[in-house]
Amino acid sequence: xxxxxxxxxxxxxxxxxxxxxxxxxxxxxxxxxxxxxxxxxxxxxxxxxxxxxxxxxxxxxxxxxxxxxxxxxxxxxxxxxxxxxxxxxxxxxxxxxxxxxxxxxxxxxxxxxxxxxxxxxxxxxxxxxxxxxxxxxxxxxxxxxxxxxxxxxxxxxxxxxxxxxxxxxxxxxxxxxxxxxxxxxxxxxxxxxxxxxxxxxxxxxxxxxxxxxxxxxxxxxxxxxxxxxxxxxxxxxxxxxxxxxxxxxxxxxxxxxxxxxxxxxxxxxxxxxxxxxxxxxxxxxxxxxxxxxxxxxxxxxxxxxxxxxxxxxxxxxxxxxxxxxxxxxxxxx
Amino acid sequence: xxxxxxxxxxxxxxxxxxxxxxxxxxxxxxxxxxxxxxxxxxxxxxxxxxxxxxxxxxxxxxxxxxxxxxxxxxxxxxxxxxxxxxxxxxxxxxxxxxxxxxxxxxxxxxxxxxxxxxxxxxxxxxxxxxxxxxxxxxxxxxxxxxxxxxxxxxxxxxxxxxxxxxxxxxxxxxxxxxxxxxxxxxxxxxxxxxxxxxxxxxxxxxxxxxxxxxxxxxxxxxxxxxxxxxxxxxxxxxxxxxxxxxxxxxxxxxxxxxxxxxxxxxxxxxxxxxxxxxxxxxxxxxxxxx
Amino acid sequence: xxxxxxxxxxxxxxxxxxxxxxxxxxxxxxxxxxxxxxxxxxxxxxxxxxxxxxxxxxxxxxxxxxxxxxxxxxxxxxxxxxxxxxxxxxxxxxxxxxxxxxxxxxxxxxxxxxxxxxxxxxxxxxxxxxxxxxxxxxxxxxxxxxxxxxxxxxxxxxxxxxxxxxxxxxxxxxxxxxxxxxxxxxxxxxxxxxxxxxxxxxxxxxxxxxxxxxxxxxxxxxxxxxxxxxxxxxxxxxxxxxxxxxxxxxxxxxxxxxxxxxxxxxxxxxxxxxxx
Numbered sequence: 077x078x079x080x081x082x083x084x085x086x087x088x089x090x091x092x093x094x095x096x097x098x099x100x101x102x103x104x105x106x107x108x109x110x111x112x113x114x115x116x117x118x119x120x121x122x123x124x125x126x127x128x129x130x131x132x133x134x135x136x137x138x139x140x141x142x143x144x145x146x147x148x149x150x151x152x153x154x155x156x157x158x159x160x161x162x163x164x165x166x167x168x169x170x171x172x173x174x175x176x177x178x179x180x181x182x183x184x185x186x187x188x189x190x191x192x193x194x195x196x197x198x199x200x201x202x203x204x205x206x207x208x209x210x211x212x213x214x215x216x217x218x219x220x221x222x223x224x225x226x227x228x229x230x231x232x233x234x235x236x237x238x239x240x241x242x243x244x245x246x247x248x249x250x251x252x253x254x255x256x257x258x259x260x261x262x263x264x265x266x267x268x269x270x271x272x273x274x275x276x277x278x279x280x281x282x283x284x285x286x287x288x289x290x291x292x293x294x295x296x297x298x299x300x301x302x303x304x305x306x307x308x309x310x311x312x313x314x315x316x317x318x319x320x321x322x323x324x325x326x327x328x329x330x331x332x333x334x335x336x337x338x339x340x341x342x343x344x345x346x347x348x349x350x351x352x353x354x355x356x357x358x359x360x361x362x363x364x365x366x367x368x369x370x371x372x373x374x375x376x377x378x379x380x381x382x383x384x385x386x387x388x389x390x391x392x393x394x395x396x397x398x399x400x401x402x403x404x405x406x407x408x409x
Numbered sequence: 410x411x412x413x414x415x416x417x418x419x420x421x422x423x424x425x426x427x428x429x430x431x432x433x434x435x436x437x438x439x440x441x442x443x444x445x446x447x448x449x450x451x452x453x454x455x456x457x458x459x460x461x462x463x464x465x466x467x468x469x470x471x472x473x474x475x476x477x478x479x480x481x482x483x484x485x486x487x488x489x490x491x492x493x494x495x496x497x498x499x500x501x502x503x504x505x506x507x508x509x510x511x512x513x514x515x516x517x518x519x520x521x522x523x524x525x526x527x528x529x530x531x532x533x534x535x536x537x538x539x540x541x542x543x544x545x546x547x548x549x550x551x552x553x554x555x556x557x558x559x560x561x562x563x564x565x566x567x568x569x570x571x572x573x574x575x576x577x578x579x580x581x582x583x584x585x586x587x588x589x590x591x592x593x594x595x596x597x598x599x600x601x602x603x604x605x606x607x608x609x610x611x612x613x614x615x616x617x618x619x620x621x622x623x624x625x626x627x628x629x630x631x632x633x634x635x636x637x638x639x640x641x642x643x644x645x646x647x648x649x650x651x652x653x654x655x656x657x658x659x660x661x662x663x664x665x666x667x668x669x670x671x672x673x674x675x676x677x678x679x680x681x682x683x684x685x686x687x688x689x690x691x692x693x694x695x696x697x698x699x
Numbered sequence: 700x701x702x703x704x705x706x707x708x709x710x711x712x713x714x715x716x717x718x719x720x721x722x723x724x725x726x727x728x729x730x731x732x733x734x735x736x737x738x739x740x741x742x743x744x745x746x747x748x749x750x751x752x753x754x755x756x757x758x759x760x761x762x763x764x765x766x767x768x769x770x771x772x773x774x775x776x777x778x779x780x781x782x783x784x785x786x787x788x789x790x791x792x793x794x795x796x797x798x799x800x801x802x803x804x805x806x807x808x809x810x811x812x813x814x815x816x817x818x819x820x821x822x823x824x825x826x827x828x829x830x831x832x833x834x835x836x837x838x839x840x841x842x843x844x845x846x847x848x849x850x851x852x853x854x855x856x857x858x859x860x861x862x863x864x865x866x867x868x869x870x871x872x873x874x875x876x877x878x879x880x881x882x883x884x885x886x887x888x889x890x891x892x893x894x895x896x897x898x899x900x901x902x903x904x905x906x907x908x909x910x911x912x913x914x915x916x917x918x919x920x921x922x923x924x925x926x927x928x929x930x931x932x933x934x935x936x937x938x939x940x941x942x943x944x945x946x947x948x949x950x951x952x953x954x955x956x957x958x959x960x961x962x963x964x965x966x967x968x969x970x971x972x973x974x975x
Contacts, residue, residue, distance in 0.1 A: 128871050130412045147414050149877040161868035165890040174886070175876035222876070418880050419799025422791035426855060427807065429788065433848040434814040440825035499719060507713040515959050516724035522958035523727065524909040526929040527947040531730050534940055541742040543729065550745075576723065578969070585966045623970050634818045637911035637926065641933040655912075658820040662827065663916065672824050679821035686816035694809055 077139050078229035078262035079104045080125060085134035087120055094120050096286040097134070102230075102264060102279070107256050110266045111273040112283035112309070118266045119234055121283070125264060126232050127151050138229060149178075154223035155232040158239065160215045162207040168194075168218050169203040175226045193221045196255075213244045220255070230262035237272065249275060270310050274298070282306050304405035307332050313362060313374045315399070322347070322370065328400035328408055335362070335376035337397035340383075345390025349373060354383045365389060438679070444672035451666035464673035473649050473657060474674070481653040481681075484568060485632040491572040493624060496579025503580070504587040514584070521577040525637035532570045533559060533642045563643050563650045570638055575631075579624050586620035587613070619692070626689035633682050654678050727951070734758070734944035741941040757945035764942075767949055770928035774950075776839060777914075777924055778907035781846035782900055785854050790896070793858035794884055798870055808859065811852040819849075819912045830917060839922045842914060846907045854903055857968045861895025862888070898964030901957055908954045925950040 080102040087095040094117045102108045110118040123129045125136060127148035135144050143151050154175075163171050172193055176186045194200045197217040207215055216236065223231055233252070237245045253276055256263055267273055273280050274294045282289040282297065282305070290297060290306045301307035307315050315332045323331045339345070340363065349367040361381040365373045373391060383389070400408040445464050449457045468474050503513060520528065536543050537558040545555035558566040590613065598612050636655045639645055645652035645660065652660070654674060662671035732748070733741050740751040761767050796804050826845070827836075835841030865888065873887040889896070911926040918927055929950055932943045958965070 126875060128412065128874065145413075147412070148871070148874045149879065153875065155872065155875045157868045157872060159866060159868045161866065161872035163869060163873075163887055163891070165893075174873070174878075178877040178879075178882060222872075226876070415799040415880075416801060419795035419801060423795040423807065426788050426792040426811070426851060429848060430811060430814050430851060434817055434822070437822035437825040437829070438817070441821055444824055499723075502712065502716050502719060505712040505716070506709050507716045508709075509713070509717070513716055513720045514962065516720040518958070518962055518965075519724055519727055519955060521965075522905060522909070522955045523951045524926050524929065524954070525911045526915075526926050527730075527951055528726070530929060530932055530943060531726055531947055534943060535729055535733060536726060541744055541746075543746055546744060546746055573723075573726065581962065582966050582970060620970075627969065630816050634820065634912065636819075637915060637930070640915060641930050655818065655820040658823060659916065662824050668824055668828070675818075675821040675824060678818045682816055682818045682821075686813060689816070690809055690812060694805075 077104055079139055080230060080262065080264065081135075081137040081140070082121075082125070083135040083137065085121075085124060085136065086132045087117075087124060087129065088132045094286055095124070098286075098288055100281060100288065100291070102262060104262055105260045107263045107265065107276060107278045108281060109273040109277035109279070110264070110281050110283055111268065111270055112289070114268055115285075116283040117286040118268075118283050122155075122232055122234055122264060122266045126153055126155050152229045153232055154226050154228035154230075155234065156216075156219045156223050156236045158235040160207075160219040160239075162215060162218055162222075164207055167204050167206055168199060168210070168221075171207065171218055172199075172221045172225055175222065179226075189225045193225045196224070197221045212240050213248065216240065216248055217251075220252070224255070224259070228261070230264060233263065233265040235266055235268065237267075238269075252276065271312060274310070280310075282309060300407065301332075301399065302407045304330060304332075304401050307399060307401070313376065316373050317401075318370055318373075320370065323400075326398070326400055329403040330401040330405070331393075332399035332401065333393040334397065335374045338373075338375055338391050338393045340375060340377060340381070341390045341392065342388070343390065345392040347373075347391040347393075349389055349391050351383050351385055351387045351389060353385055354381070356380060363389075365391065367391060441672045441675045441679075444668050445676050447669045447672075449668040451668060460669065464669045465676075468670050468673040468677070473652065474654075474677075476649045477652045477654050477657040480564065480649070480651060481633065483564060484571065484635060484653055485629060487568045488572045488575055488632055489625060489628060491568070492575040492579045492628065493621065495572070495576050496583055496624070497621070499576070499580040500583035500587055503584050514581070518577045518581050520573055521575075521581070523574070525574065526641050528574050529570050529638040529641045532573070533566075537566060537569075559643055560647065563647060567635075567638060567642065567651050570642070571632065571635055574638075575628055578628065582620055582624050583617055586617040590616050622692060623689070626685060626692070629685045630682060630689065633678070633685070654681070727955075730944045730947050732944075733941055734948045736941045736944075738939055738941045741944070757941045758949070761942055761946045761949065765928065765931070765946070767928065767946065770923060770925050771949065773839065773922055774908055774924035774926075777843050777846055777922075778904045780839075781843045781907055782850060782854070782903040784843070785847045785851050785903065786896070786900065789851060789854035789858055790889065791884065792855050793862050794888060796855070796859050797862035797865075798867060808856065811855055815849070815852040823916065827916065836917055837919045837921050837923070842917050842922050842924075845913045845917065846910060849910070849913070850903045850906060853906070853968065854899055857899040857902070857964075858892070858895065860967065861892055861899070864895075865891055898961055899968065901961040902964055902968040905954055905958050905961070 080100075082098050082100040085095060085098045086093070098121065110121055112118050120129065124131050127143070127146060131144060135142055137143065138151060138153070163174065166174065169190055172190045173186050176189060190203070191200070194203055197220060199214070199217055199221060202210060202214060207218065210218065219236070236252075237248055240248060249272060252263075252265075265272075265276060277294055279291065280294055280297055281291050284305050289309075290302045292300075297306060297310045301310060304317065308317065311334055313335050315334050316338075317330055317332050319330050323329060347367045347370060349365040351363060351365050353364045355362040355364075359379070361377045361379070361383070363375040363377065363381065363383055365375065367373050375391065402408050446459060446461060447457050448460045448463075499517060503510060503517070507513065534542065539545050539555045539557040542555075544558070548555040556562065594612060598608050634655050635653060636659065639651050639653065639656050640659075643651040645656045655678060658671050658674040658678060661667045661674060734757055735753045735755070736747065736751055737754060737756070740747050796808060830836045830841050833841075869891070870883055870887060873883045878886065908924075909926065911930075914924050914926045915930060918924070929946060932946060
């Protein structure tokens with residue numbers, strides 16, 4: 077069991093309000109990701125759930141029980157920190173066993189659980205090493221191991237992959253995903269990287285300046301962003317947002333079209349443009365173009381496209397994939 | 410950063426030390442202040458009474474006090490000049506590429522660890538004794554009459570002993586500060602064509618200015634309360650030639666049993682120390698912001 | 700400066716540096732040498748530097764005549780005991796200031812520092828009278844409490860600067876792992892801070908060992924540590940230089956060795972972190 081519910085949670089440090097009233101339900105077994113630019117309050121929100129910070133007002137419920145005024149030790153949650161926060165003076169074994177020791181479990185029980193966790197995470201050969209003798213990825217695994225042995229109601233991850241290099245990040249992303257599949261335990265995961273959010277989440281919570289911008293599944297957010305902020309944040313390369321005549325023609329203040337949702341022709345089309353740069357990735361080609369009177373457009377073509385800088389092209393958005401926003405930046409229709 | 414629980418725990422855990430230090434400093438200080446307004450002699454403990462500022466006027470107008478105040482200032486300032494000036498020279502020397510720096514550092518810092526009673530007696534007897542001390546032998550070998558240090562030059566003798574105790578402290582701290590000057594800055598300066606003097610004036614001195622200030626302030630605090638060295642060598646004499654304020658207060662309290670007057674002297678010492686402390690605290694406080 | 704000094708220059712500075720260091724260290728060396736002389740050799744003119752009859756009799760006599768071991772025992776008990784006690788109070792306080800700072804933490808730290816700057820004579824009279832009333836004069840307990848209190852601000856300050864270097868994350872991880880506050884301090888913070896705590900203790904022990912205001916004024920014989928033991932040589936035993944030297948060597952040797960180990964921390968501790 078491990079459902080988490082936030083009711084009108086607010087957090088202020090002195091006069092500075094960080095979280096401005098958030099309501100949120102995370103179901104048991106769900107993989108929820110908090111995503112947003114730095115300073116949006118996502119880490120603070122996680123720390124409020126963990127109990128490492130007190131809410132200024134509002135309630136935190138875990139399994140429908142009010143935990144607002146309960147200390148972090150009693151909430152039954154486990155956390156993986158960005159810095160891993162391993163105990164440097166303890167061996168890997170000691171790190172993983174610490175929580176069990178604190179819970180007063182028997183030595184044989186602890187040993188058994190530590191072995192099992194170590195086997196799951198490929199750490200068996202490293203049990204007697206100190207954290208400083210481990211690589212970044214191994215430290216990350218120890219941090220996860222420390223969390224899983226406790227069999228918590230939910231795992232909290234605070235940007236756990238941001239200290240790893242790109243290749244390792246992809247690998248750990250997969251491992252965490254598999255872990256969720258195997259354990260079926262609730263996970264709450266904070267990241268600023270929308271790719272991580274899109275690939276891992278059942279439910280994404282996009283935060284903007286201390287408020288929820290949108291909650292939904294990855295594809296919901298991709299297909300139907302509810303406003304300019306989410307539209308610009310989810311998806312890579314980011315959505316082209318266009319104001320002026322093309323928008324007015326469609327009855328909107330701003331229209332948005334994802335790079336992959338426009339067609340390019342060298343002979344005819346709606347928006348004439350000039351290629352400034354073409355990035356050839358092999359599988360895709362990213363085209364950066366200057367459209368007349370509209371500014372920069374980024375476009376994505378499958379495969380190799382024989383485009384060169386300075387070339388004249390025509391861009392035509394696919395109407396079905398066009399997003400329309402009103403003057404307050406909200407989605408229309 | 411913390412939750413209510415940790416904040417509460419924090420207050421609970423810090424309070425024993427606060428309470429103890431409060432009892433240790435504030436309460437006795439208040440008592441000293443109170444005693445200083447009383448006629449109170451341990452020789453005649455029943456005859457006490459409120460006398461207002463009389464203890465202060467008698468203490469402050471006592472020629473012994475004026476002498477003690479001057480002695481205190483002479484001692485503090487002379488030792489500061491010798492130990493900081495000498496310490497800076499020693500530190501600059503050790504900062505050069507010398508062989509065996511680690512051993513050198515051990516030798517230089519050693520006097521700081523010698524307890525004050527030992528340093529004072531060793532200097533007084535083994536080195537400065539006019540008959541068979543080492544200095545007397547050196548003087549005679551060079552054809553001079555040996556100096557009768559603690560009789561003819563009592564204050565100078567005390568200053569020499571105390572300077573020897575504090576020179577290592579200044580050297581060590583200034584050396585640490587010098588060594589934190591980064592190599593690249595030195596190279597940049599030499600590429601800019603800075604000569605030794607301008608290099609010292611524009612690069613080294615500003616870099617260690619703070620360390621020098623800290624050394625001066627900390628030494629001042631300790632030097633204002635020099636006691637053991639005087640206690641075991643001259644007992645404040647001859648006459649009052651080496652009586653400083655701490656020693657005068659000690660004499661009033663534990664030798665003359667005049668609690669009122671000693672308390673007034675104690676308060677004067679506190680005021681003097683506080684003038685220095687305010688400057689030191691400002692520097693350290695600034696450091697806390699970082 | 701950056702241009703490599705020639706070897707000749709380097710040898711020159713080295714010789715100069717060794718001469719200076721030797722002169723500074725000489726009084727200690729001289730005391731050490733004198734402690735192995737007979738009393739006659741000790742006052743011989745011209746002085747005998749190395750060629751005399753080396754003897755251990757002074758050490759034997761110092762112990763026999765003035766019971767050196769009793770004073771040494773007092774010094775050890777006082778400097779270690781007082782600071783262990785101080786540590787018990789200072790570790791929680793430093794934890795609190797480093798990891799659960801409140802609005803007034805900085806002011807509190809500065810206030811503690813200020814108590815260290817109060818001259819002892821300012822409170823000599825009431826403390827002396829208080830001790831007399833409570834029969835704490837010349838007792839290990841009494842002088843121990845005083846030594847503990849005069850070092851407490853230093854202990855808290857040094858520990859505070861060491862604790863500040865420990866990432867808060869790790870303590871939070873312990874909290875998430877279900878550690879109570881006591882467990883957090885005992886199993887996580889303290890072992891991580893061992894080097895810092897050790898050097899703090901070392902400096903505090905050195906300072907207590909050499910403290911010579913309160914130990915001279917509040918003890919006479921039973922609780923008197925080595926500072927008072929040496930002071931008793933000011934007269935008339937002061938004329939027995941070899942014995943004075945032996946006693947002095949015994950009094951400073953242990954702390955000199957400890958001190959050499961703790962030079963680095965010394966700078967930091969004595970300047971309250973203002974110079975590192």
